[in-house]
Amino acid sequence: MLYAILCYNAEDVVMSWSQEEDDAVMARLNLTHERLTAEGKLGPSLRLMPTTAATTLIKSQDLVIDGPYAETKEQLLGFYILDISGLDEGLEIARELGRANPGGAYELRPLRLFLPGAPLT
């Protein structure tokens, strides 16, 4: 059974961590990451950049807005990981996906950290 764990926290607090605190948290997490990867249970894991780096495409209006998707009527139903040249290419792809599946929005958020983990089947 494949599961995703979505991580929520107070961004301004996390962004106030000093480098040492951040490293300490990551070191603690890595103990678990490494064990789970060795067990073949952990696929890709990633850390997002702050919401200030996000851009949102409202599909129905083809409207691009700065910042994260802030509405609460819709729920997070999935996500993609892309390796692309930048925001413009990302928006192009998001529009193409949106034509296939109109309604709702796509938030484009660059990744700060990407760990491939173990191959999952």
Place this chain on the structure above:
Amino acid sequence: MIDMAWIDAALTSARPQAVGALLRYFRDLDTAEEAFQDACLRALKSWPVNGPPRDPAAWLIMVGRNAGIDGARRRAKQTTLPDEAVLSDIEDAETPLAERLDGADYRDDVLRLMFICCHPDLPATQQVALALRIVSGLSVRQIARAFLVGESAMEQRITRAKAKVAGAGVPFETPGPVERAERVAAVAAMIYLLFNEGYSAGGKQDDRARLADEAIRLARLLLRLYQTEPEIMGLTALLLLQHARAAARFDAEGEIVLLDDQDRSLWDLRLIGEGLALVDKAMRHRQPGPYQIQAAIAALHGRAARAQDTDWPQIAALYEALERQTPSPVVTLNRAVAVSRTDGPRAALDLIAPLEPRLAGYFHFHGVRGALLLELGQQAEARAAFNQAIALANTPAEAAHIRRHLDRLMPNGETR
């Protein structure tokens, strides 16, 4: 589990919003700061026992407001207050707040707190010191260490700056759009100054160098408040892209390493990535401004895996655009460095020749001129320019950097 590091980060991140709101209530900076201090002390006692509140800033504002009112009551030896001002016990602060902070208030509170530090009569370093004290909450001792002055001298400086700000009258009315834009611009300039204090400090991770981290934190905060402002995206991107090179800018002896010679594996790719993402966002607005253009230049350096991959023609064009927006001999000097890469040192020297009267007292002018002359093989002129630069160096690292050029010139007088 709640540890002290978490509480510390929560108090730090809540501070601008909480002190900003308390300043709006009390209309006095000292009272607001004291009230926040009180609230923090109570948080340190309460949070480890009762667990952290869902919204630390709202908790601190509520508790701080009660503490401030209590304090005012004690000072006034006054027992009667209007009913509505008699607030419940702090234990109630966790209950859904009657006063949900609405977004607009929150933004104006934080902006006001940052803006009062930007009083035009305050010299740049005092604006920065005041911001570190009241927005960032650094102790006077930490600020004094960062500015390499004694604690009592810094205490005096901050007290004087606060008095000036209070005397000027804090602007409490809700700003109109034009005024708000002016405040945002003034705050952006202050954050940039703060960053430069840290950036010019050198390679050591000391108190002074941490100012750059704090500037980035404040820039991200300002951007979170004004998510659609391309110039704030540009400012934040610029700081991130510059700071990404921090580890490579100085060698083990603390001497300057020029961009071309830097070990790019030491660049922080996460900061570069965030900076590039913000430049991409800003460009979509098609409203270029000075921070965006400088960020775009830094982005071109950040994208170049090797020094020889740098897109110098594009950088020269961007400096030209920057020159049009903010004409200044220093910008022209920077453009000349790019032009020397695209059109050669002679073209660059021609470009900077007219700047001499205005930049005769500027270290970098003579340093750049010396390097260009050296490239042309004009040893004697290069040496004269480097000697002028050394006399004007602002830091030992700058002087040492020029001295290395001179040393290479010295032995036989002819070799590079």
